[in-house]
Amino acid sequence: MTPIHPPVLTRRALLGSSAVGGLLAAAGALPASPAAAAPAASAFRLPGLRHSAAIVRAAAREVMPDAWALQPFPLSAVTLGQSVFTRAQKQALILNRAYSVDALLAVFRRNAGLDTRGATPPGGWEEFGPAPDDQRWGPSEYRPGQNARGAGGLLRGHFAGHFLSGLSMAYASTGEGALAQKVGAFVAGLEECRAALAAQKVGTAPRYSHPGFLSAYGEWQFSALENYAPYGEIWAPYYTLHKIMAGLLDAHAYTGNALALTLAEGIGHWVYSRLSKCAPAQLQKMWSLYIAGECGGMNDVLVELYWRSTDSAREEFLQAAKLFTYDALVDACAENRDTLDGRHANQYIPTFSGYLKLYDQTGEERYRTAVTNLFGMVVPGRAYAHGGTGEGELWGPAGAVAGDIGKRNAESCAAYNMLKIARSLFLHDQDPAYMDYYERTVLNHILGGRRDAESTTSPQNCYMFPVNPGTRKEYGDGNIGTCCGGTALESHVKYQDTIYFRSKAGDALYVNLYIASTLDWGEKGLTLVQTSSYPEADTSTLEFTSAPAGSFTLHVRIPAWARGASVSVNGERTDADTTPGTYVALTRSWAKGDTVTVTVPLSLRTEPTPDRADIQALVYGPVVLTAIDSSTRYAKLALSSRAGLDGSIRRGVERRAGNVFEIDGRTFEPAYSGKDVAYHMYFQRSEPTVAFAGIDSKVRNPTRGQNGPSLLEEVWAESPFADRTAFLDAVRSVTQSFTDANLLTARDRQKVLLAAGRAPIDA
Numbered sequence: 001m002t003p004i005h006p007p008v009l010t011r012r013a014l015l016g017s018s019a020v021g022g023l024l025a026a027a028g029a030l031p032a033s034p035a036a037a038a039p040a041a042s043a044f045r046l047p048g049l050r051h052s053a054a055i056v057r058a059a060a061r062e063v064m065p066d067a068w069a070l071q072p073f074p075l076s077a078v079t080l081g082q083s084v085f086t087r088a089q090k091q092a093l094i095l096n097r098a099y100s101v102d103a104l105l106a107v108f109r110r111n112a113g114l115d116t117r118g119a120t121p122p123g124g125w126e127e128f129g130p131a132p133d134d135q136r137w138g139p140s141e142y143r144p145g146q147n148a149r150g151a152g153g154l155l156r157g158h159f160a161g162h163f164l165s166g167l168s169m170a171y172a173s174t175g176e177g178a179l180a181q182k183v184g185a186f187v188a189g190l191e192e193c194r195a196a197l198a199a200q201k202v203g204t205a206p207r208y209s210h211p212g213f214l215s216a217y218g219e220w221q222f223s224a225l226e227n228y229a230p231y232g233e234i235w236a237p238y239y240t241l242h243k244i245m246a247g248l249l250d251a252h253a254y255t256g257n258a259l260a261l262t263l264a265e266g267i268g269h270w271v272y273s274r275l276s277k278c279a280p281a282q283l284q285k286m287w288s289l290y291i292a293g294e295c296g297g298m299n300d301v302l303v304e305l306y307w308r309s310t311d312s313a314r315e316e317f318l319q320a321a322k323l324f325t326y327d328a329l330v331d332a333c334a335e336n337r338d339t340l341d342g343r344h345a346n347q348y349i350p351t352f353s354g355y356l357k358l359y360d361q362t363g364e365e366r367y368r369t370a371v372t373n374l375f376g377m378v379v380p381g382r383a384y385a386h387g388g389t390g391e392g393e394l395w396g397p398a399g400a401v402a403g404d405i406g407k408r409n410a411e412s413c414a415a416y417n418m419l420k421i422a423r424s425l426f427l428h429d430q431d432p433a434y435m436d437y438y439e440r441t442v443l444n445h446i447l448g449g450r451r452d453a454e455s456t457t458s459p460q461n462c463y464m465f466p467v468n469p470g471t472r473k474e475y476g477d478g479n480i481g482t483c484c485g486g487t488a489l490e491s492h493v494k495y496q497d498t499i500y501f502r503s504k505a506g507d508a509l510y511v512n513l514y515i516a517s518t519l520d521w522g523e524k525g526l527t528l529v530q531t532s533s534y535p536e537a538d539t540s541t542l543e544f545t546s547a548p549a550g551s552f553t554l555h556v557r558i559p560a561w562a563r564g565a566s567v568s569v570n571g572e573r574t575d576a577d578t579t580p581g582t583y584v585a586l587t588r589s590w591a592k593g594d595t596v597t598v599t600v601p602l603s604l605r606t607e608p609t610p611d612r613a614d615i616q617a618l619v620y621g622p623v624v625l626t627a628i629d630s631s632t633r634y635a636k637l638a639l640s641s642r643a644g645l646d647g648s649i650r651r652g653v654e655r656r657a658g659n660v661f662e663i664d665g666r667t668f669e670p671a672y673s674g675k676d677v678a679y680h681m682y683f684q685r686s687e688p689t690v691a692f693a694g695i696d697s698k699v700r701n702p703t704r705g706q707n708g709p710s711l712l713e714e715v716w717a718e719s720p721f722a723d724r725t726a727f728l729d730a731v732r733s734v735t736q737s738f739t740d741a742n743l744l745t746a747r748d749r750q751k752v753l754l755a756a757g758r759a760p761i762d763a
Contacts, residue, residue, distance in 0.1 A: 041454035044097040045090070050175040053077075053520065059180075059256035060172065063307050065360035068427040070501040070510060073519065075172035075254065078496035081516030084443075084536065084672055085495045088450040089173075091460065092492035096170045098456035101182050104163050105189040107156040107216035111136055112196035122159055122457075124481025129153015135217045138200075138207035142220035147233050154235035157216035160186075161243030162486030165250040170493040172254040183251050187260045190214060190248075194263060210273050212266025214244065226278060231291035238324075241267065242296030242350070243486065249304055261308060265317075268305050271298070272316040275323040287326040294347040297417075299324040299354030303361055321358060330355060333370035338377050338398045345390035346483070349417040356424050368428070375421055379437050381610055384467045385617035385624045385681055386448065386671050387441025388415050402612035405682070408474075410465045412484035415445040416491055423498055426512075432581050435512045436560045438498060442513075443535065444624045444671040446491050449484075451475050452674035461488030467681040470632040475676055500528075508553040510583065514540040514598070524548045535621050536659055539599045547590040554590075555583040556598050559622060561605070563646060563720055568597040603648035604661070606639060606685070613709050614685045618649075618668060623659055625668040630678035635666070636686035640712040641694055645727055645762055647719025651693065687712055690752050692731075693763070697755035702743040711738050711752075724762045731756040 056076040064071050080089060102119035109116045110132050121127055129135065131149045147154075164186050171179040194214045200207040208219045215221075221229075221237035245267055251260035275283065287293045302321035306314055329348060332339045352371045359367035381399040382389050388410025389395065396404030419441055426434040451460040451473075458478030463485075465473055479485030500519050501510040509519075509526070514534040520527050526548045532540035542554070558565045560581035567576045567584050576584045586596065602621035609615045615634070618625045627635055642651040642663075654662040661668040669675065690697045690712060703710045709717070714734045721727040735752050738744035744752075 038456045039098060041094050041098070041456050044094045044456060045454075047093070047174055048097065048176045048178040051177055051180070053175065056172060056175045057522075060254055061256050061261075061308065062253045063304075065307065065357070067360040067363075069504060070427045070430065071504055072427070072497060072501055073521070075169060075494060075497055076175065077520050077522070078499055079518045079520075080173075080496050081518065081530070081532075083516045083532065083534075085447055085515060087452060088447055088492045088674065089495060091450065091452075091454050092166070092489070093170060093174065094454050095456060095459065095489075096167055096179060096182075096493070097176070099163070101185045101189065104160040104186065105193070107132075107160065108190060108193040108214075111156075111216045111218070112193040113200070114193060114196055121156065122481045124159070124477070124479070124485065125153075125155045125483070126159035126481035127153045127156060129156065132156075132217070135220070136200075136207075137218040137220035138202055139209060139219050139223035140202055140205070141207075142218070142223060144224065144227055144229065145233065147220075147224075151232050151235040154217060154221065154237075155240050158240040158243040158483065159481050159486045159489075160216070161240070161245070161247035162489045164247030165243075166489035166493055168247070168250040168254040169490060173493050173496065180255050183255045183257060183260075187248070187251055187257050187263065190244075190263060191259055194266065210266075210270035212263075212268070212270040214263060214267055215241065222274060225286055225289075225292060226274075226282065228285060228289060229292060230289070234292050236291055236294040236296075238293075238295035238298050240296075241271070242298045242301055245301040245305070246297070249301055249308065252308065264301075264305050265309055265311050265314075268302060268309075268317045268320060269313065271302070272320040272323075275320060276316075278323070283323055284327060287324065288328070290344060291347065294344070295324055295351065297350035297354050299351060300357055301354075303354065303357040306361065318361060321354065324351065324354065325358075326351065330366065330370045333373045333377070334366045336373045336376075340374075340377055340382070340395040341397050343395050344393055345395050346393065346411055346414045346417060349414055349421065353417065353420045353424060356421070356428070371421060372425065372429075375418075375425060375434075378418065379422075379433075383437075384410055385607060385619070386410065386415075386444035386465060386467070387418070387437060388412075388445050388465055388467070389418065390414050399610050402609040402615040402682070405468050405615075407466060407468055407471065408464045409467045410445065412445070412449050412462055412465060413487050415441050415449075415465075416487040419446070427501065430510070430583070432557060432583060433560065435498075435557055436581065439513055439559065439622050440624075442495070442498075443622055447495075448671040448674060449473065450488060450492055450674050451478060451676055453478075459485040459488040461485055461491075468632075469634050469680045469682070470630045470678050471680075472678050473676065499530075503553075507551070508555060508585075510555045510557075511542065511598075512557055514600070521548075526552075534600070535602065535623050536657075538602045538621070539597060542596040542598070544590050544592060544594045547592050547594065549589075551587060551589055553585050553587040554596060555585050556596065558582050558584060559600060561619070561621065562600045563603070564601045566599045568599075570595055571597070603646065604650065604653060605648055608685070608713075609682070612707050613713060614707070615682050616685050617682055618661075620659060620661070620670075624671040624681065625659070625661060626671050626679035626681050627683065628667045628669060628677055629680050631680075634682065634684040635680055637663070637666075637683045638687045638691075639685070640687055640716060641691040641696070643693075643716060643719070645719070645721045645723070647716055647721075685713075690755065692756050692759035693761045695755045695759040697748075697751045699744075699748040699751045699755075702738055704741070704743065711735065711744065727761055728753075728756055 102117045106116045106119040106121040129152045198211040221234045248260040248264040251257045299321040302317045306317040355367040356371045391404045391406040392408045422434040422438045449462045460478035462473035499513045516532045518529050527546040529543045558578045562580045565578040606616040642649045644650045659670040690699045718730045735749045
């Protein structure tokens with residue numbers, strides 16, 4: 001394992017530092033539990049006292065597998081500037097600063113028989129439930145069907161785990177001492193609960209099977225799963241456990257909290273002690289159970305724990321990770337057999353991040369191949385325009401996008417976890433397609449899923465980000481206590497984690513995302529400042545305010561949709577190949593003050609769904625545009641006559657600030673806006689006659705079959721056109737093919753050619 005930025009201060013020195021102690025003391029006591037009225041968000045807009053970057057990095061204990069060809073930077077090494085992402089980050093930090101640790105610990109303390117200190121849990125799924133005191137059962141106390149109170153409250157603890165991750169990431173991102181203090185108090189509270197659980201008895205025997213057990217309900221859910229209890233009697237116990245373990249590991253990774261690692265190790269040993277006794281066939285049936293067998297990324301955190309731990313029995317963590325392998329799905333994906341139809345998407349997506357880590361540790365190619373193929377089965381054939389996937393939480397048939405549009409598409413958690421897969425795959429294999437997907441999804445789905453509102457009690461995130469006509473995001477109360485509210489606690493405080501990657505050898509830097517930011521690569525002597533208003537402007541400038549010694553390669557991404565991109569160094573345009581969907585490599589000895597300017601022209605275009613050419617999304621660069629419209633019928637738009645030689649939609653289009661567009665009186669806003677309004681993400685392309693640049697031939701626009709491409713679609717599929725001659729050649733070729741297929745008469749072909757000849761296409 002390779003640590004990210006080896007620490008320059010010991011943990012003991014860090015905690016004993018008078019500077020750190022002073023900062024934490026100055027930050028004051030933790031906020032009171034929300035038994036009283038919630039404080040105003042405005043009171044938490046300003047950051048608290050901050051630790052220096054050196055202190056934050058010294059505390060961190062992040063590790064990376066040697067199998068990665070590229071390496072990420074610590075969150076503390078990248079600082080966000082002003083961008084479209086800034087508002088969501090600021091809003092998320094308000095919640096982190098304001099929220100009570102006692103409220104998050106309430107479900108754990110109640111279960112452990114400890115004083116809840118007057119706190120009530122967050123709410124939603126993170127609730128006490130109808131029978132919290134009864135549901136402390138240990139394995140020996142529970143009989144099948146004994147829980148007759150339903151699933152309410154049986155996921156408690158998951159939201160707290162996400163919150164612990166979010167607080168830890170927020171500390172790494174900002175250095176605010178009060179956030180580190182909250183992490184410490186949170187972990188200490190969990191240890192009190194673990195100790196109280198370990199002390200409980202049934203008669204003279206321990207109530208729970210292992211002293212490492214830690215949950216906000218009894219161990220019975222886990223033993224019931226081993227007897228195939230259905231969802232309703234139990235609710236995904238390993239899913240919740242994954243969130244708790246991930247929170248503890250993040251507390252260790254980002255704040256250096258050693259107790260958090262110890263708690264995670266205890267849980268890891270307990271998990272192994274249970275699952276190692278299960279028969280292989282029993283495990284396979286468990287992981288096949290709908291929702292009850294949902295295990296989140298347990299394999300992911302157990303491999304991570306194996307990498308972090310120095311425990312003499314750490315091998316148990318790796319073996320436990322392997323026990324979560326669902327062979328039927330892994331083998332199918334490894335063989336590129338698509339069996340996803342009807343599966344619960346987010347039940348399985350997180351496990352694939354874990355499979356990739358199992359590959360990293362074991363070298364077993366089956367795992368890596370399965371992950372690569374799974375991604376290909378989802379993107380693009382099951383991915384909506386904003387990067388989301390699934391309808392009603394389930395995957396539909398392969399290649400069905402328009403055909404799988406319902407009223408509850410695109411669970412936010414699924415997008416969050418698909419981003420983790422895309423990021424991890426890129427660290428192994430620098431296929432730019434992974435970053436194209438990442439950019440599209442983090443900008444539109446993740447940022448757009450965060451409601452533009454401040455709150456001291458709610459993540460303000462949507463559950464579903466649906467795509468049907470006249471729909472609205474599922475905001476409700478901001479998804480307090482739900483899975484999608486939980487992932488949002490992390491997403492909006494770590495936008496910087498994928499902007500830059502470095503080569504393992506330290507001789508190259510990848511610029512993956514154009515987001516205003518500053519990278520401080522201390523040990524390389526490199527500081528890079530990215531100035532950008534992208535995606536609201538097309539140019540980003542990278543300036544070396546300190547430069548590495550010797551030859552060094554800078555890789556800058558050219559998105560797959562980009563046409564006419566250019567790269568300049570110190571104001572001089574290079575002759576670099578800017579083929580869409582590639583990275584441009586610039587190798588030279590860099591000096592302080594050197595600049596690289598990347599211009600990626602932004603233009604309007606349409607993207608048809610793979611299964612219905614007439615159902616399309618309107619896109620501006622990486623930005624998915626949504627029509628503000630409450631009608632539940634697809635809006636019908638004719639756009640071909642608005643296209644220029646480059647194929648972009650430009651005639652009769654008004655662009656306003658903030659990537660708001662007006663076409664024929666219809667307003668389109670960026671999906672990332674965070675507004676809570678009715679919208680259309682897709683429209684129906686309706687072009688009954690063939691027209692170019694406002695010149696209508698009056699000829700019916702023929703199509704090839706029921707859902708095949710139309711004549712106009714085939715013409716514009718050949719864009720961009722170098723000049724007017726190239727455009728007319730395409731019209732001649734396509735119309736001839738339609739005539740040869742008896743889809744267009746010779747007379748009508750002449751009318752189309754005449755209209756094309758008269759069209760001011762190059763105006």
